[in-house]
Amino acid sequence: MDFDLTDAQRDARQALRALLKRECPIEYVRECDEAERFPTELFAKLAAAGWLGLPIPEAYGGSGGTCFDLTLFLEELAGHFEAAANIYYTTIVIAADALTHFGSEQQKRSLLPRLARGELRFAFSLSEPGSGSDAASLRTRAVAEDDGWLINGQKMFCSCAQVADYILLMARTDTEAPKHDGITMFLLDPKTKGVERRRLKKLGLKPMDLNEIFLGDVRIPKDAVIGQVNRGWRNVLKTLDYERCCLSAVNVGAAQSTLDKAISYTAQREQFGQKIAQFQLTKAKLADMQMEIDAARLLLYRSAFLVDKGIPNPKESAMANLFSSETYVRAALNGMRLMGGWGYLMEYDMQRHFRDSKLAEIGGGTSEILRIVIARELGR
Ligand SMILES: Cc1cc2nc3c(=O)[nH]c(=O)nc-3n(C[C@H](O)[C@H](O)[C@H](O)COP(=O)(O)OP(=O)(O)OC[C@H]3O[C@@H](n4cnc5c(N)ncnc54)[C@H](O)[C@@H]3O)c2cc1C
Incomplete structure (x- = not known):
């Protein structure tokens, strides 16, 4: 490498x-x-x-x-x-x-x-009220008609649907097939009759809107299918390593920025007659934070390297995603700790990392699911 x-x-x-x-x-x-x-x-x-x-x-x-x-x-x-x-x-x-x-x-x-x-701009809508980690059990239904598709159902947690020109919508097209085999990816214009988007309030990542989507007798054209009918799950799986690298890169960049803010704060804040960066306990925290971020970065670069070589790496990409997300959350927690009461104030930027970081442990698969993926690759 x-x-x-x-x-x-x-x-x-x-x-x-x-x-x-x-x-x-x-x-x-x-x-x-x-x-x-x-x-x-x-x-x-x-x-x-x-x-x-x-x-x-x-x-x-x-x-x-x-x-x-x-x-x-x-x-x-x-x-x-x-x-x-x-x-x-x-x-x-x-x-x-x-x-x-x-x-x-x-x-x-x-x-x-x-x-x-x-x-x-696009959005991607897989999750539903009843299917999150078990995403393939989705129930939104698309039925073939003579000249197109008729869609009914409800989607949950769709990021950017307010600003999207198209939503990549995952819907069930075969109710008899095993759950992974009856799903199709569609191109949906959110302004189509029967589509209703409701913006959800959330903890962090405020500039990125999050939505619930209601689909009532939505009609879309026949050629709105992306890929093959009933093979939509493959669209999701095929590029999972690549997408996990992207999410890990976001985590690593944001974690480093969190640490940089903690370093500059502790270098100027004085207590007990000296900069708090001089306390050994502070130094140990900062050192651990950088070590973890570097480890996350190395896991990420290894996975990206394998993706670019065309080598499937579900274990390595899941490790990069899991470790970088937990590293970022820990960095944000430590950043808050190092800033004492000041970190709790909205006028400082650390609280934004504290709020934003949590999604890293949920969005691209929860920590539990990523651990399951890694263990599965170990034959467990
Ligand atoms: C801000 C935000 C943005 C999002 N954006 C999108 C988006 O754009 N498009 C989209 O499709 N989805 C999106 N999601 C949804 C996200 O992918 C799901 O929230 C995530 O997959 C988890 O699903 P869930 O929330 O239903 O939790 P659940 O699946 O209900 O999980 C609840 C808890 O149970 C645990 N759990 C579940 N199964 C197991 C198991 N087998 N073993 C052990 N523990 C388990 C989980 O780890 C978790 O701790 C977004 C979510 C958020 C919060």
Whole structure:
């Protein structure tokens, strides 16, 4: 494994850092968080600089970045603005991935270039009120009609559905087949008659909206299927390692940013006549935090390396995802601890990490489910 950055990767990272420093100052992050609003301006700048096309093949208007390229990008973006990195993953990466691997030529040609230019946003809707970890037991039903599909059901926890032009909707198309075999992925315009979105209030990641979706007699065209009918679960499984790398990259970037804030705070806060960074207990905490973040980063880079080699790595990607998410939550807890009462104030940024970090242990599979995946790969 060679984790040395190429000159192109180094230059790209420098350019991204400069863009984020200019377009995404901490005041902007705070403003989007407080107003619970989509960072439209930042995404326009990222689009103009070509960053939205990173996970999209060159043939369809993107720059065809590797998994490692995307990892470096998300780590950097999350270091500045974690919610923006989560939004990037949800509105761009999942769709780019699904369309590239399973979309028809017509879908790729009509959607991917617009996605790369920032003209389209997607959401992904798998979870339902009755199916979360056991996602394949979903019950939203799509029935084939002469000229299309009729959809009825209810979805839960759909991120970015308020800002999405399309939702990648997972629905059951065969009730007789084993649960994993009767699911299809659809392209749903959320403005279609019969679709109702309700925004949910939540703890953190405020700029990324979260929704419940009601589907009552929704009619969509026949060609709204992505991939094969009844084979939608394969769309989800095929790129799981890649997607876990993306989520881990967000965790690592955000955890490092948490630690950096703790370092600068403890370097200026004085108690008992000295900087609190001078206390050995503080030093030990900071050292442990950096060690864990570096370990998470190495797990992540190993998994990205394997993905780019085309080597399936469910165990390694699940380890990267699990360890990075728990590392981030611990970093946020320690950051709060190191700031005493000040960390509890909304005017400091640590509370945002404290609130935002928790989703890392839920969203891409809970810690329990990821441990089950790892143990399964160990033959347990
Ligand atoms: C902010 C946010 C954004 C989200 N965005 C999206 C999105 O865009 N699209 C989407 O489809 N979904 C999304 N989700 C849903 C997310 O994927 C689910 O919340 C997650 O998969 C867990 O499902 P659940 O919440 O129903 O919990 P449950 O599955 O009900 O789990 C509850 C508890 O039981 C444990 N548990 C479950 N099964 C087992 C087992 N076999 N062994 C041991 N313990 C077990 C879990 O680990 C957990 O601790 C989002 C969720 C949140 C909170």
